[in-house]
Amino acid sequence: MVLGVAAAIVAPCPSAHADVALMAGQRARPLNGIFNTVPVLHSNQPEEVEGPGILISTAPGVSYAAENGMALRNAEYTFNGEFGIHMHHKYFPTYRSQIRPGERRTELTLGLILINPGQRAVQISFERGAVRNSFEAPYLANNLMGVKPLGVRPWNTGPGDATAVQMLRGKLDQRLSDQVTIPPRSRIVLFHTQLPALGIANALLRGRSTGPFQMAVVAASEPRSDADLVAVLDQRRLAPGRVYLNRIAEIQNRRIFSRVGGVALGDSYEAQLKHDLRRDGPLHVPLTSTQRHHFGTRDIQVNQLATRMIDSSLDNVGTYGVRFDIDLNLQGSGPYELVLSHPVPGGNSPPFTAFRGSMQVRTPEGLQEIHVGLRSGESLSLAQLNLNPGVPNPVRVSLVYPADATPGHLLSVVPASQLARVQQSQALQAAARAAAPATPPVARPATAPQPRAPQPRAPQPRSPQPPVLPRPAAPVVREPSPRPTTVLRATPSATSPNSRTPSPAVSQSLLDRYQEALDAQRKMMRDLMQR
Template sequence: MAYVALMAGQQARPLKGSFNQVPVLHSNQPEEVEGEGILINTAPGYAYAAETGQPLRNAEYTFNGEFGVHMHHKYFPPNRRQLSASGRRPELTLGLILINPGGRAVHIRFENGAVRNSFEAPYLQQYKMGVRPLGPRPWNTGPGDATAIQMLRGRLDSKLSQEITIPARSRIVLFHTQLPALGIANALLKGRSDGPFQMAVVAAKNPQSDWELLSVLDQGRLAPGRVYLNRIADINGRRVFSRVGGVAIGDAYQATLSHDLAQQGPLHVPLTSTHRHNFGTREVQVNPLVSRMIDSSLDNVGTYGVRFDVDLNLKGAGPYELVLSHPSTTGSSRPFTAFRGSFQVRTEEGLQEMHVGLRSGQSVALTTLNLRAGVANPVRVSLVYPADATPGHLLSVVPASQVAMVQDRERQLELARNAASSTAAPLPSTLPALPDPDEGAAGGLPSLPPLVLQPGAPTLQPELSPYRSLPLAPPPPPAPARTTQPRSTAPTPGMASESLVDRYRQALEAQQQMMRGLMGR
């Protein structure tokens, strides 16, 4: 169901890792908030849907001990089409409320965490795609990546308290942040309590005090924007995935694997795999929900905010490339941004940190691994899965020489594409579309790292939700070699453009066959 050109003719191995047992509050449903109200509440009781007026049971759960928090929301006001590009946009305020229902005070200490919005961590065009080293303050890659980096580095924002106390039978606002219209706010947090407590997330318009945030909770009305309320049967039947609004078990995933590259060949393992994208391993790295809102997805499919630590013990000699891929699938149209986040790679040579921007159907080389012969070479790959990503990735270790050969073929194909696009008539829509819609007015191809594979095989169909699961057919077999008929030396009108299109098609087919043959060795 999922096609990665780098893995053509080869097989992936399961990681056989596991999640820990830390409960995490996920506030991501609705992702696109339209106004004031409750987003999620784990205290017992009900809240009323703005869309239908019906009471919906809270995602009831009482935390005690280690816990985590993940919040990710956008503000899409009903009048968003009338917003001025130059004027100040309206805002909501998101607040995290801690509730102590018991008769004694509860003390909480926070280990690490961060809160960012689109004002503090904007998307800057030059940082979006490719592989780049991380700096000390990499806040220009969006709120989701900015908070994940702090968690990855084990840091706590200075504006967050290291320790707080919730008095008996009391509620406090732990933090609040601005959510600009058409913008994003994201929060990740990890802590430990010495007693039971509950949590809630609310959205308010221009609150002047914490009391106004608490009053939104007391009104018992859910924030508008719950677009999946009319699709409950589809969610329960796993025909569609909503966003996650509930409590998931697991804030970390760990796996250890040994592999002899000389004896077993290149290594491919799934990373953040799903039922749809597990690369033939049948391994699904999805942690369960123990409590959820009725319109939430059934599982924590996105694993947003979960830390992944993969320890590889590799035997081999010489340079190998560590590569991240996202699959292409049949029924494709244009590629989309499939990952925008950060990695740590630790080897005996030291620690490397990098930001990665990846499109569907692409493979990018994260770093070169210089393996010593005759010993096991330890490599740890770590990431905190960011909200700006679509799960189902492949992590590979392949020979550097193989990557260089594929890269050279890709460059030759790109020259053919450029020549055809500059002189020929518009190509048929069945040919691969190279420009990224995220690039906007800048157009053209972005600057990418040493390995960029954009296979001729179909790419993943964009979806309304990155969690939707559709039955798909396997990739088509290689096309037979084309026999080119002799052409007249006196072309008729339109023949020049047809010739370029044919040559473009032939280049694509030749590249596909060479790539499949190369990967099959």
């Protein structure tokens, strides 16, 4: 019975270790899906670019590293027919530590160049895609967390999500041409976009060619024309920022994960699975699984690279830009929750934003488009499923995996009571952590104050701030071109009143202790600022 399986979560099997609390005492099933074989140019290495130069080229030959002058073989590949493009870079100049809020920041221009080495013109048509930068789609690290309806206009949560939404909906950006022609033995700039210092640029496209061609991505400083972008390619100098050049052996031995610079085979992953919830209990399946996070299934959802730069990862671990379509055929009765989870970070690492992107959930009741902001260690309900007994209940989950997310997620179908138990436990733990700082402010006045110089930038001891429960609103500070990791305002977690799934009640005594700690901290702040 489902209730019996749900109750098992209270006393997990001692021999089983779960990275996700929702799965404790239960097992995951492999999806065993397949990738298609469409070649995709991935320009994500180096992710953090320090200056102008070539980022990747699939033309034959070598380019020279800015760091040491080493000749590196290009990721040689000739496209012909269906193809995809994924580009994701940040501009981190060497003087980045000196950049101050409000200052005008330098910019690089990223350009994608199409190369026709043959004697005949090649026509290229585009089906869907978009290009976005931080000016158009600012990345605010803790903005729009939880689960929300996507609406007609998608949430502005960074270039990676903005382009993924267009791909998910099958739309082509109006600013992009749906067809271009590359003359014989020539090169053309397909698009270019600005990359601000400490900012991001991202592109995702899907197209088809009538003949063979190659591609390259370059970064230029203040180019005046397309010819200046092509000139960067002719210089055969790689852009600086290739921090993995001295760690090639570790990449080969899979001891570290570099970014992807090469051509991956596959821009789509499809899987189908039947599951009887009443007979077999709750369903857990890996989604974007990796060697590290496959939840005991050994189902690794990573596609291979046909060619790569020597400092690239060995395969397409990030799966950025890959469309996932998961078809679940469910047997059961009554309400269940469709849940997305991410493992708890290892060691003492603090929680981080593990996913922030857009998803579609299609059931017999219709299509839901949602925006999901998920922190590591969280489990969020994507949708409630109302299952009809005695008949198949189809559910399709679709997403285009956005850049700046961390793969290795768990997709689950569980009773609402099972999700509520986990969220209640997490809420109680968060409240207990929030109450912990109450002791230091009370004990401090017992010690005679010592003379010291004013320290306006350090108004209180380093003690953890309450991360989850509501706190008074703070003024929002906006910069001309937002940094990729700037936190503008506090946002509700999955257990807050504003999230999709209502939070279980927290004991009043814990809330009182938290309020006492918060009041003490406010008093300290006022006293220190008046000195």
